[in-house]
Amino acid sequence: MTVDEAVALQEKLAPQVVRQTPEGFSPxxxxxLDVAYATDSDQLAAAAVAVDMSTLDSVEEAVVLGTTDFPYVPGLFAFRELPSLLRAIEQLTVTPDVLVCDGQGLAHPRRFGLACHAGVVTGLPSIGVGKQALGQYDMPGDDRGDWTPLVDDGEVVGRALRTQRRVKPVFVSIGHRMDLDTATDLVLRLSPRYRQPETTRAADQAGRRALAGGVGVQDVAD
Structure with missing residues (x-):
């Protein structure tokens, strides 16, 4: 797929994003979901790690090693990462209730970041939690749970959310079948001790381990 074709596909799929959470949603x-890259290489490790919401323990992980042939283009990261991430999700034996992506959702020039793409393709509720802002925001207050709107081109596309007191905020945006209040609450539940949600931390660690050791699919419970 060319860059122009990828942009056209995002524009075609963006209207399919559902901005409401399913009734009775209780994940x-x-x-x-996270992707680690080898240094100076197109080799990647795409990790999907299932986390029990009641304990925040990792219960299963799947890692797919591969390479990407799609160029590094801002706004099109999904075309580098999503194919391998989908294969990792398919390897899981547990059924996800929600996908938490290390990246953007609606906070995207075409309102269709990685979290939106993953949600629309799988049909699962999804959210994006980015380390960098895509848009403008005022710095939230110092306390955990403080947030301010993330705005792009006059539209609120997410929130700058303080997950730990006096720690840099993360940037939350909905992906699919999700509303922003629910996404914010979910990220806070998943981030009791650190800036990043436990889902992101676990997936990042799984991908790095796989790259270092050449590990394929691994079940944490084993």
Whole structure:
């Protein structure tokens, strides 16, 4: 797929994003998605880690090693990462209730970041939790749970959320079948001790381990 074709696909799929959370939404398993890259290489490790929402323990992980042939283009990261991430999700034996992506959702120039793409393709509720802002925001207050709107081109596309007192905020945006209040609450539940949600931390660690050791699919419970 060319860059122009990728942009056209995002524009075609963006209207399919559902900005409401399903009635009775009460997730028991959140799956964190993250991709680690080898230094100076197109080799990647795409990790999907299932986390029990009641304990925040990792219950299963799947890692797919591969390479990407799509160029590094801002706004099109999903085309580098999503194919391998989908294979990792398919390897899981538990059923995700929500996907938590290390990246953007609606906070995207075409309102269709990685979290939106993953949610629309799988049909699962999804959220994006980014380390960097895509848009403008005022710094939230110092306390855990403080937030301010993240705005792009006059539209609120997410929130700058303080998950720990006096720690840099993360940037939350909805992906699919999700509203911003629910996404914010979910990120705070998943971030009791650190800036990043436990889902993201676990997926990041799984991907790095796989790159270092050449590990394929691994079940944490084993």
């Amino acid at each position: 028991r398993v959140a799956v964190g």
